[in-house]
Amino acid sequence: MSAAIERFTSDEAAIEPTDTGIKVSGVLSMRSPSESLTPYLKKLHKYLADTRPATFTVDIKDLSFMNSSSIRALVDWIEWIRSEPSNRQYTLAFLHDPRITWQSTTLAVVRSLDEEHVQLRII
Amino acid sequence: MIIDNDVVLLARFPAKWEHINPLRTFISGYAESMIGKEGGSEASMVTNELLENAIKYGDVVSPIDFEVRYDQANACVTLRVANNAQATRITLLQREFKRHLDARDGETFSQAVTRSVQMSSGVSMLGLARVMSRADLELSVTGNRVTMTARVERFRESPSRRRLRASANLMDRFSDRTRGSGG
Numbered sequence: 109m110s111a112a113i114e115r116f117t118s119d120e121a122a123i124e125p126t127d128t129g130i131k132v133s134g135v136l137s138m139r140s141p142s143e144s145l146t147p148y149l150k151k152l153h154k155y156l157a158d159t160r161p162a163t164f165t166v167d168i169k170d171l172s173f174m175n176s177s178s179i180r181a182l183v184d185w186i187e188w189i190r191s192e193p194s195n196r197q198y199t200l201a202f203l204h205d206p207r208i209t210w211q212s213t214t215l216a217v218v219r220s221l222d223e224e225h226v227q228l229r230i231i
Numbered sequence: 232m233i234i235d236n237d238v239v240l241l242a243r244f245p246a247k248w249e250h251i252n253p254l255r256t257f258i259s260g261y262a263e264s265m266i267g268k269e270g271g272s273e274a275s276m277v278t279n280e281l282l283e284n285a286i287k288y289g290d291v292v293s294p295i296d297f298e299v300r301y302d303q304a305n306a307c308v309t310l311r312v313a314n315n316a317q318a319t320r321i322t323l324l325q326r327e328f329k330r331h332l333d334a335r336d337g338e339t340f341s342q343a344v345t346r347s348v349q350m351s352s353g354v355s356m357l358g359l360a361r362v363m364s365r366a367d368l369e370l371s372v373t374g375n376r377v378t379m380t381a382r383v384e385r386f387r388e389s390p391s392r393r394r395l396r397a398s399a400n401l402m403d404r405f406s407d408r409t410r411g412s413g414g
Contacts, residue, residue, distance in 0.1 A: 120252065137255075137279060139248050139287075173255065175279055176358035183344055209272035213365070217341045221348070 112155060116148045121171070123148070129165030129201070136171060136178040146181045153188045157196040167203040168211060169231050182218055189225050201227040239308075240299040246286045246314065250295075255279045258299065262308045265301055266385040274308050274383045277366050280358035281312040281379050288324065289314040289377070306385040313378040321372055327356045328370050331363050340364035 113130060116123035121134035130152075138145065156164055168174075174182075189197055202218070204211040219226040239261065244250050258278040263271025285295050293315035300309040316324075334342070343360030362368050362381060371378040 135252060137252060137283075139283075173275060173279065175283060176361050177283075179344070179361075180347060180355065180357055183348060187348060207268065209269045210276050213340070217344050220341050221344065 112159075113152065114148070116145070118144060126165065126167065128161075128163070129167065131167040131170070133170035135173045137173060137175040138178065141178050141181040145178060146184060149181060149185050150188070153185060156198050157189075157192050160196065160198050163199045163201045163227070165201045165203055165229075168215075169203055169205040169208075171211070172208075173210065174214065179214055179218075183221065186218060186221050186226060190222055197225060199225050199227060201229055203229045203231060206230045237301050237303075238298065239301050240297070242297045243294050244297070246289055246291050246293065246295050248283075248286060251279060251282045251286070254282060254297065258308075258310070261299070262383065266306050266308060266383070270306075270308070270383055270385050273365055274310065277310055277362050277381045277383055280362045281310060281381060284358050284379070285312050285314045285377075288320045289316045290375070308383045309380060310383065311378060311380045313376060315375045316377045318375065321375065321377060323356075324359075324370060324377065325372070327359055331360070 113125035115125065118134075118136075118138055121132065121136045121138075124131045124133075136145070185200070189200070202215050204215055206212050215228050219228055240257075242254070255275050255278045259271050259275035261271075262274035266274070282295065282297070289295070296311075296313040298309075298311040298313075300311075301307075302309065340357075340361050343355070343357055343364075347355035347357055359368075365383075367382040369380045371380070
């Protein structure tokens with residue numbers, strides 16, 4: 109899977125492919141995620157809808173901060189999955205550090221949008 | 232020496248995005264040392280969202296005033312962000328505050344996210360909702376001057392909330408195993 113997924117880098121954040129998904133690190137606090145992060149996630153979503161892995165892991169335990177605009181980009185990702193026909197839907201498993209308050213509170217909100225397609229896993 | 236309600240930081244800087252991260256990082260470290268790791272995380276988030284909000288919705292030629300105080304008696308960090316804004320932006324902020332106050336027990340961040348998903352266009356004010364769901368926030372407007380003041384206290388997780396979180400984690404693990412055994 110990792111060979112097919114592109115890297116994403118911004119001034120302070122990086123998204124790297126892993127064997128089971130992606131690893132997000134640094135700080136996601138761009139002013140306009142719709143110009144860079146959202147198109148990256150959209151492309152990734154199309155690939156995942158086509159290949160349909162059982163579960164796609166999104167490891168954010170090394171992400172030290174995420175602003176609300178970037179959270180909105182995550183929410184959009186969930187909405188894209190929901191709006192696909194059932195044979196193109198897949199599940200995201202967010203790997204996070206429960207000791208980091210913003211990760212727990214934010215992911216609880218993201219999961220509440222779609223418990224069928226969002227799982228939370230702690231390190 | 233720290234005394235009650237000490238002013239920790241007074242800063243005035245141009246309304247530019249690149250100033251947010253260094254200030255957030257400083258507040259994160261400072262608040263963590265004074266009110267614990269969770270408090271530091273909350274103060275970091277509040278600082279970021281208030282500064283982003285001031286830059287996005289404020290007058291770009293007006294500098295931002297940022298004040299940080301520490302109340303030792305109540306183990307509380309107070310963050311104050313002030314700048315000038317146009318009347319239309321101030322009306323928007325006041326409307327957002329009213330929406331939160333009118334909602335029963337306040338609008339949660341989850342509700343704000345759901346609302347933002349349903350919006351086809353417009354300003355979602357998710358950052359403000361995020362702050363209001365985690366900290367006491369006050370809005371003060373004098374003429375075209377907007378001041379937002381947030382209090383972040385030492386985080387204490389209630390036993391019922393801790394049980395709920397543990398239960399959610401167990402359910403996720405059970406769900407993973409069920410899926411794994413099914414195929």
